[in-house]
Amino acid sequence: MTAGRGKPVLRPGDWITYDGGEFQVVALAGTSVRLRSQSGAESAVLASYLMAVPDFAVTGTEPLPALEPFGLLATLPQQVRAAAAEWERHMVEVETGLPPGAEPGTQPRPEYDPASCSLMERMTTKASELGVSVRTVQSRRSRYVQQGVWGLVDQRATRTWEATGRADARLVAAIREALEAETYVSTGTRSRLIRRVVRMVEATHGEGVVPLPSKRTFYKLIEALSAGKHSFGSAVTRRQTANRPEGPFTPTFADRPGEQVQIDSTPLDVMVVLDSGLTVRADLTIAVDVATRTICAAVLRPVGTKAVDASLLLARMLVPEPMRPGWAAALRMAASRMPHRRLLDVDTRMEQAAAKPVIVPDTVVIDGGKVFISDTFLRACDRLGVSVQRSRPRTPTDKAIVEATFSAINTLFVQHLPAYTGREVSRRGERVEDRAVWTVPGLQDLLDEWVLAGWQARPHDALRDPFRPKKAMSPNDKYASLVAACGYLPLVLRGEDYLELLPVTWRVINDYGVRINYRTYDSAELGPLRRQHSGHAAKRGLWEVHYDPYDLSQVFVRTQQGWITVPWVHLPLVNAPFADFTWQHARRLAAGAGLDDTNEAAVARVLDELLTRAEHGPDTRSAKVIGRTRTAAAVHTPAAAPEIECQTEPEPEPKAQPSVAVAGFGVFDAHAEAERWL
Missing domain, CATH: 1.10.10 (Arc Repressor Mutant, subunit A)
Structure with a gap:
């Protein structure tokens, strides 16, 4: 039934269709409707639920009117809309007796007066006036009641066509x-x-x-x-x-620090100078916490990022800077690789580094790159209790936050450096490589300083306080608020654990010290341990020795009292850190020059010449080795924790053989790594 002009209502006594059956409305009580079925069973239903059922309808009344599609009406040609408006004027007059917009007090024409003429008579009169059939007026009125003006539109103007038209x-x-x-x-x-x-x-x-x-x-x-x-x-x-996924893009959310950390690598849009004089682009590997947008760690390397570099991110994330061995000494201006005037005050930098959040990840998201799916990285994550989640192939939106962070680093930091290349060739300046002045170690220092002073303290658009949604928060502020909300602070690794992430080998401590791959390491602290059994029967008395493959100038020996740092005996001759692949290259050069490549003193002289030859214009191959060696050693980064494997007794080193096969370390194979570099 209806009340007033065109307003449908529901009253007691009406019959309705509901839930596949017919019911009579018995009573209305507030928001409840009491119904009686044809069999006499009664029930009470909420009115909102009743009217939301798809098959709900009031028997004997016209269907509920639908709202007009106002957006589609605006797309029609002007003449089509004018014709529909003219028909609407006639339909209103038929329905009410007065045209739309009539002045108050206006009397309807006698032939359209609802008080004296029926609806059928009014429609017949309108058909005669317009010169159309009564059936046409009836059809137009019915569509107008159901659809409004849209029902009066010429439907030929609303047809849509295929974009391909009539093509085969x-x-x-x-x-x-x-x-x-x-x-x-x-x-x-x-x-x-x-x-x-x-x-x-x-x-x-x-x-x-x-x-x-x-x-x-x-x-x-x-x-x-x-x-x-x-x-x-x-x-x-x-x-x-x-490459965009078919489904809708869903942003990644995290409620606590470390819930999800995204890791990725990309070349920076800036040219850097190797110590050999070559100019190359540096690879940047970063780990970004989703909840706080904190850059947990960032590692720069020339040419290509290796698996050791990806595992280094875990060590940098889990060991705070003040707890790392040699951290305070590394911040001294006298030992810095950067110009003094470019550094922050030492006390200020130490304060900022100590205040940087230390994120202990629960899950890390990586892509299918060889750097991240290697045993080095996966075993390190397994040992540290970190779950590894791989993104879908060719789907960068699975780790969109770290991708966006790369863009932010290029915009906020890299573009202000000399030798900025731009994101593509069409945006690159002329002879950019000639403007390169930063080395990778110097750029690493500058990037670390920018992360501390710039990124961590800068408000981020994606970080908002729920109580102050218009105010952006910095990563440090967001970390503080989330820690307060979570109610706990994760424990981090100790300084000794930093050394645990280094590769390990097992050796005898002889009278001359420790021998590894034709290199001898010795110090006075090894005196009581020479020719002694380590106490590890499974390793036949060998001693546990950890080393950094990017800095072989020293090794670390574990004893019952703690760690002993043992330098290379020929380090004063070389006076520079060197990597394992550099040592192998020096041995090959020595053998090519007719020298004994098993004599470490002779190889040390060749190594020193190799490391200092860059300023005199070395060949391209040696220049690349020199540059990578100095860059890797200058940053002083540890490798990932390997699976400990037993080695044999100290190897005999016959002079007749130009090179010997070194037993694999299980996680890091120095020879294979050197061949890949070269």
């Missing part, structure tokens, strides 16, 4: 296939695509079988089918568009 479906399929093939190839022209499509159609269906449109129509068809694909624009944008 086989031709459309061929164009789609050709456009799909353009995703990973160099950008071409539309004429090239037309030629390929014609050849595909003729090869599949035969020549002349599929009708081909004119060249103008062909271009329009390609334009319609390539919309949004960037088929004839930037190849990078085209590939990125194709």
Whole structure:
């Protein structure tokens, strides 16, 4: 039933259709409706639930009116909307007796007065006035009651058409296939695509079988089918568009620090100088906490990031800087690799480094790069109790936060450096490599300082306080608020654990010290331990020795009293840190010069010459080895924790052999790493 003009209502006594049956409304009590079925059973239903059922309807009344699609009305041509408005004026007069917008007190015309003429009489009069049939007026009125003005619109103007028009479906399929093939190839022209499509159609269906449109129509068809694909624009944008997931993009959320940490590597948009004089781009590997946007760790390396570098992120995340061995000495200006005027005050820098949040990750998200899926990284995560989650192939949105952080680093930090290359070749300046002044160690210092003073204290748009949503928070502030909300603070590793992450080998402590791969390490602290049994029967009395493959100038021996740092006996001759692959390269140079490559003094002289040859213009191969060695050693980074494997007794070192096979360390193979570098 209805109350007033066109307003549907529900009253006691009405029959309704509900839940597949017919019921009579017995009573209305507040928001409840009491119903009686045809069998006499009574029930009470909430009115909101009753009217939300899909099959609800009041028997004997017209269906509920639908709202007009105002957006679609605006898309119609002006003449179509004017015609619909004219019909609406007539329908209102038929319904009420007065046209829309009539002045108050206006009397209806006698033939349209509802008090003296029935609805059928009024519709007959309107049909005669307009020169149409009564059936037409009845049909228009019915559509107007249900759909409003939209029911009076000429439906021919509302039809939608396929973007391909009347083109042959086989031709459309061929164009789609050709456009799909353009995703990973160099950008071409539309004429090239037309030629390929014609050849595909003729090869599949035969020549002349599929009708081909004119060249103008062909271009329009390609334009319609390539919309949004960037088929004839930037190849990078085209590939990125194709890599987008099919489903909606869902932002990644985390409620506590360390719940999810995203790790990735990318080349920085800046040229750096190796000690050999070569200019290259540096790889940056970072770990970003999703909850606080804290850059937990950042490692720079030349040329390519290795598995050891990815594992280093875990050590830097889990060991606070003040707890790392040699941290205070590394901050002294006299020992800094950066110009003194570019450094913060030492006390200020120490204070900022100590205040930086230490994130203990529960889960790390990585991609399928060889750096992260290596045994080195996975075993380190397993030992530290970190869950590893791999993102889907070619889906950067799975770790969108770390990808966005790379862009922020380039924008906020890298673009202000000399030798900035821009994100693509078209944005690169002239002879950028000539402006390169920063070495990788110096840039690492500058990046660490910027992270402490700039990134961690800078408000981030994605970090908001729920009580002050308009105010952005810094990563340090967000960490403080989340720690207060969580109610606990995770425990971090100790300084001794930093050494535990270094690769391990087992050796005898002889009268001359410890011998590893034709290198001798010795110190006075080893005196009581010479020719002594370590107490490890499973290792036949050998001693546990840890070393950094990027800095072989010293090793670390574990004793019952603690760690002993043992330097290389020929370090004063070289007077510079060196990596394992550099030592192997020096041995090959010594053998090529006719020297005894098992004599460490002779190899040490060759190594010293190799490390100092850069300023005199070395060959390209040696220059690369020198640059990588000095860069890796200058940062003083540990490798990942390996699986401890027993080695044999101290190896005999015959002079007749130019090189010997070194037993694998299980996690880090120095020889294989050196070959990959070279």
